[in-house]
Amino acid sequence: MAFVTKDQIERARQFPVLDYVMRYEADQYKRVGRGYRLKNDDAFAVGENGWYCHKNQIGSRTALDYLVKIKGYGLVDAVCFLLGERPHEHGDRAAYTPKPKARSPTKSPPRTHKRAESEASEQSERATFVLPRRHKDNRRVIAYLQSRGIDKDIILECISRGSLYEGANWHNCVFTGKDENGKTRFAALRSTTTSFKGDADGSDKRYGFILPPENPKSHEVAIFEAPINCLSHQTLCKQEFIAPFDGWRLSLSGTSDLALKHFLKTHAKITHCVICTDNDDPGNAIAAKIAAIPGITAKRSPPTIGSDWNDTLQAMQKAERTQNRVRKINTPDL
Secondary structure: OOOOOHHHHHHHOOOEHHHHHHHHOHHHEEEEOOEEEEOOEEEEEEEOOEEEEOOOOEEEOEHHHHHHHHOOOOHHHHHHHHHOOOOHHHOOOOOOOOOOOOOOOOOOOOOOHHHHHHHHHHHHHHHOOOOOOEOOOOHHHHHHHHHOOOOHHHHHHHHHHOOEEEEOOOOOEEEEEEOOOOOEEEEEEEOOOOOOEEEOOOOOOOOOOEEOOOOOOOOEEEEEOOHHHHHHHHHHHHOOOOOOOOOEEEEOOOOOOHHHHHHHHHOOOOOEEEEOOOOOHHHHHHHHHHHOOOOOEEEEOOOOOOOOHHHHHHHHHHHHHHHHHHHHHHOOOO
16 A cells, blocks of 8 residues: 655645645636735635635645645645655655545536536646746846855856756746757756745656766766755865766756666766765665666765755855864964
């Protein structure tokens, strides 16, 4: 029987309901004051502080409760949908699309043939890859990534390459993956203001976010779960916290190995993988899976502090700042 862990439930509870509504149900809501109201029922409100149904006098701060209490999801389906993970019995954290029960905050109109055709069309559109519109600048993305310790020049290089930009509507970081012809086929989204993260609808997970090496003939690739961890590792190397790495860096955007398998097919010279996935059970599980891929050698290189490479970066930068302050205090003025 499928189940989710307490850790998964707790992480799902961190997902703000406003992020969920604006991504998946924005067309059903209208702006009213500082929040949003359901278009066909003003009694149902959503905002930064959560959701509330005035008719039934129930509410919550989380998207998880919204999916369970209002949309009719089972707990396992709701948790897996918000995290983009499979139930525990399936092992890895590949993309998961549960089937919710049909229920909404208010009575739905009769499902006529015309309405059924409209819903089928909407579902088809959701399966089509659509990149978020670009904002006029990238200031919030740059500021956010710098606040996570990422080197500014590395950020600007990604923007210049077209693999990173700021989304227009919600100012998300948009990390892109391109196919062999340079066409964007994938986008990982990371909020600059909340804990939201996910993939753009219709993203093809075979095309992950990539940081190319200075030497394009490199035989090595380092594997990470998220684009921010790729950037953190590159920053650690540049700032000489860890040994330099002159190879490719690839984000799986989770713990599916689809992006790596496709990368290896299109980069025949790669013979060695440095597995830098998170230092936790899912990260170790996908590391073992990668190590078993035939035709390559592999080395496990987990983050040394915390669960991921951004934890390591921020911890090392903080330690260096502390050492510099102590050194300054202990150095007498000449």
